[in-house]
Amino acid sequence: MESENQTKDEKREPGCAESSSMTGAHGRRSFLGVLMSVGTVGVGAALSVPLARFALHPTLAKTTETAWSDVGAEDEFSTIAEPAKRLINIEQRDGWRKVVSEKSVYVTKSADGRLRVLSSVCPHLGCTVAWNETKGQFISPCHNGVFAPDGALISGPPRRGLDELETKIEDGRLKVRYQYFRQLVATKEVIA
Amino acid sequence: MDSPTIPPTNSDDVPVTEARGRNRVFVWFDRRAGINSLLHEALDEPIPGGARWAYVFGSGLLFVFLSQVITGVFLALYYVPSADHAHTTVAYITKEVTAGAFLRSLHSYGSSAIIVVLLLHIAQTFLYGSYKGRRELLWVAGCVLFALMIGMAFTGYLLPWDQKAYFATAVGTNIASEVPLVGEWLKRLMRGGADMGTLTLSRFFVAHVFMIPAAIFAFVAAHIYLFRKAGAAGPISEDPVSPRQKAERFYPRQVTMDMGFALLLIAALGLFAYFVPAELGPKANPAETQYLPRPEWYYLPVFQWLKYWSGPLAVIGILAIPTVIAVLFVGLPFIDRGLERRPWKRPVAVGAFTLVFLALVLLGALSRRDDRRNPGVAAQLAKQREETEAFMRAPFEPETAGSSLAAANVALADPLAARGKTIFETKSCNACHGDGGVGTPAGAKLIGVGAKLPPDKLEAVLRQPTEKMAAGGMTSVKLKDEEMKALIAYLNSLK
Ligand code: FES
Numbered sequence: 001m002e003s004e005n006q007t008k009d010e011k012r013e014p015g016c017a018e019s020s021s022m023t024g025a026h027g028r029r030s031f032l033g034v035l036m037s038v039g040t041v042g043v044g045a046a047l048s049v050p051l052a053r054f055a056l057h058p059t060l061a062k063t064t065e066t067a068w069s070d071v072g073a074e075d076e077f078s079t080i081a082e083p084a085k086r087l088i089n090i091e092q093r094d095g096w097r098k099v100v101s102e103k104s105v106y107v108t109k110s111a112d113g114r115l116r117v118l119s120s121v122c123p124h125l126g127c128t129v130a131w132n133e134t135k136g137q138f139i140s141p142c143h144n145g146v147f148a149p150d151g152a153l154i155s156g157p158p159r160r161g162l163d164e165l166e167t168k169i170e171d172g173r174l175k176v177r178y179q180y181f182r183q184l185v186a187t188k189e190v191i192a
Numbered sequence: 193m194d195s196p197t198i199p200p201t202n203s204d205d206v207p208v209t210e211a212r213g214r215n216r217v218f219v220w221f222d223r224r225a226g227i228n229s230l231l232h233e234a235l236d237e238p239i240p241g242g243a244r245w246a247y248v249f250g251s252g253l254l255f256v257f258l259s260q261v262i263t264g265v266f267l268a269l270y271y272v273p274s275a276d277h278a279h280t281t282v283a284y285i286t287k288e289v290t291a292g293a294f295l296r297s298l299h300s301y302g303s304s305a306i307i308v309v310l311l312l313h314i315a316q317t318f319l320y321g322s323y324k325g326r327r328e329l330l331w332v333a334g335c336v337l338f339a340l341m342i343g344m345a346f347t348g349y350l351l352p353w354d355q356k357a358y359f360a361t362a363v364g365t366n367i368a369s370e371v372p373l374v375g376e377w378l379k380r381l382m383r384g385g386a387d388m389g390t391l392t393l394s395r396f397f398v399a400h401v402f403m404i405p406a407a408i409f410a411f412v413a414a415h416i417y418l419f420r421k422a423g424a425a426g427p428i429s430e431d432p433v434s435p436r437q438k439a440e441r442f443y444p445r446q447v448t449m450d451m452g453f454a455l456l457l458i459a460a461l462g463l464f465a466y467f468v469p470a471e472l473g474p475k476a477n478p479a480e481t482q483y484l485p486r487p488e489w490y491y492l493p494v495f496q497w498l499k500y501w502s503g504p505l506a507v508i509g510i511l512a513i514p515t516v517i518a519v520l521f522v523g524l525p526f527i528d529r530g531l532e533r534r535p536w537k538r539p540v541a542v543g544a545f546t547l548v549f550l551a552l553v554l555l556g557a558l559s560r561r562d563d564r565r566n567p568g569v570a571a572q573l574a575k576q577r578e579e580t581e582a583f584m585r586a587p588f589e590p591e592t593a594g595s596s597l598a599a600a601n602v603a604l605a606d607p608l609a610a611r612g613k614t615i616f617e618t619k620s621c622n623a624c625h626g627d628g629g630v631g632t633p634a635g636a637k638l639i640g641v642g643a644k645l646p647p648d649k650l651e652a653v654l655r656q657p658t659e660k661m662a663a664g665g666m667t668s669v670k671l672k673d674e675e676m677k678a679l680i681a682y683l684n685s686l687k
């Protein structure tokens with residue numbers, strides 16, 4: 001077996017040596033080499049673009065805008081005399097899944113009759129504020145923050161009034177964009 | 193070969209110290225990694241009779257496989273192998289992720305490309321008689337690779353978990369139960385239970401991305417090693433053991449042809465994937481009874497063949513005949529030992545090969561014809577196509593997480609508890625006790641309170657809080673009896 005293999009190799013070598021030692025072979029070799037490298041690099045680059053875009057999708061995709069949540073029909077609030085508590089569903093996208101959570105908000109009416117939606121998260125340390133019918137005030141149960149019916153701060157440790165949320169009326173329905181705001185500060189700052 | 197040499201493109205006389213630029217870097221690496229001899233080993237392989245386009249299929253396969261590995265790894269960035277999420281994640285890849293439809297199509301069509309090139313590679317090897325002359329192991333390693341590739345196609349098909357994937361795999365795994373004695377056990381082993389489910393998906397996933405690829409890497413290495421050991425067989429006029437014809441080195445002409453073919457393949461795949469993206473059907477619904485599974489085109493002949501066998505004779509058609517063909521196929525270089533390579537001088541082998549090939553084509557065509565001729569089947573298949581197209585047009589629908597409140601609300605099947613939840617929230621109990629009674633700094637956690645206090649005790653403390661509770665800020669709850677009942681039902685549901 002071995003001896004046969006050897007003869008085979010011997011027979012092959014001369015032919016090979018001949019073709020590569022020809023003067024023209026060098027030039028052709030390097031030309032083809034360049035051609036192949038260019039082709040490979042080209043195709044490789046063309047393919048790595050979609051691969052990179054695919055892998056980087058979560059960082060490149062436009063930040064998912066906070067979706068609008070439905071609060072209720074507009075006329076439902078046309079006659080409210082005091083803040084009305086409503087539960088809204090907020091949807092957060094997490095890749096291919098969504099997490100739906102429920103948040104409470106208060107719908108109030110401003111002096112000029114515009115509907116306003118207040119977050120029920122206390123701007124002090126985040127407890128849920130409750131509407132106290134008898135006193136006609138919002139009261140935060142944790143450290144006794146007190147707010148007026150329009151959300152303005154009356155007393156207590158919070159440094160600002162209740163946070164108003166962005167609203168819009170669409171097809172006769174009140175919609176709200178639920179957001180979280182930084183606690184313990186005097187100005188309203190959105191946190192992601 | 194062992195002594196460091198300067199690459200042949202540069203002057204052989206330049207001492208290493210004087211070598212400059214690119215060359216110097218090359219020499220530095222070569223002295224440490226021996227890439228020069230490695231390159232020579234790879235590129236100087238002699239090809240008796242010279243380079244030919246007929247020899248390009250093997251390396252073409254290697255390239256498409258490489259493309260499958262790369263696209264597969266990237267797809268795994270978003271894919272989740274579970275019956276709950278697989279379909280959503282594939283829909284997400286297809287409809288939302290940048291370039292996702294393209295990469296998935298590339299991967300999906302890649303399997304078809306592998307089968308096509310594999311058939312060309314086998315046909316070339318067979319017709320050229322390149323399996324002859326001490327190439328038995330090389331051939332057997334190739335056969336194992338063929339089986340592994342078929343296994344990749346089979347296991348990968350289930351992963352999107354759409355109707356087509358589910359029902360085609362249900363049929364596929366059912367075939368295993370035809371095996372005498374161990375059939376049922378084999379089917380359960382593949383499915384991870386009596387029925388198709390999330391365990392089937394896990395198994396197929398692990399086979400598809402870990403076990404079979406590992407085996408493929410090993411056998412590709414063996415196949416290439418054995419090929420280099422035996423040497424290229426050359427044209428049909430060549431002696432497969434002791435080649436006499438003038439040889440040409442692998443580099444540059446054969447390499448160029450191989451690369452050209454590989455680039456052509458990848459480009460064709462890319463264009464196809466870009467313009468005709470692979471589809472995804474609606475999520476698998478095991479309860480559906482009307483669905484007609486149709487396998488990928490390369491499984492159609494087998495699919496059609498199985499139709500002809502049922503009852504006690506089934507074992508002949510499903511097991512015996514395929515086994516005989518497989519044994520003959522794998523054993524070919526052991527049976528056909530002559531060194532004659534010209535196809536016209538090997539009528540039996542070439543005839544049998546052509547016959548099997550034509551039979552497969554015929555079976556595939558028959559399968560298509562049967563579907564067209566049966567109006568009921570044609571209508572159902574058309575309906576399935578429409579459903580798939582409708583699903584592809586629909587925007588991506590994210591899956592609602594189990595931790596979502598909406599899901600928790602569904603769990604509140606008891607209407608009394610659901611009413612109690614509304615009371616809990618409108619009376620602002622959640623202000624201190626948190627949504628769902630999770631507890632806050634201002635109020636105790638209420639989850640599990642039902643286990644600590646029986647309903648009457650609970651009602652008592654709600655109406656008249658203890659001193660300790662009152663000190664913590666708890667006020668007495670004033671509710672009508674039925675409202676109190678609802679609230680307590682809700683509190684009891686908090687677990
Ligand atoms: S959290 Fe509202 S007052 Fe402290």
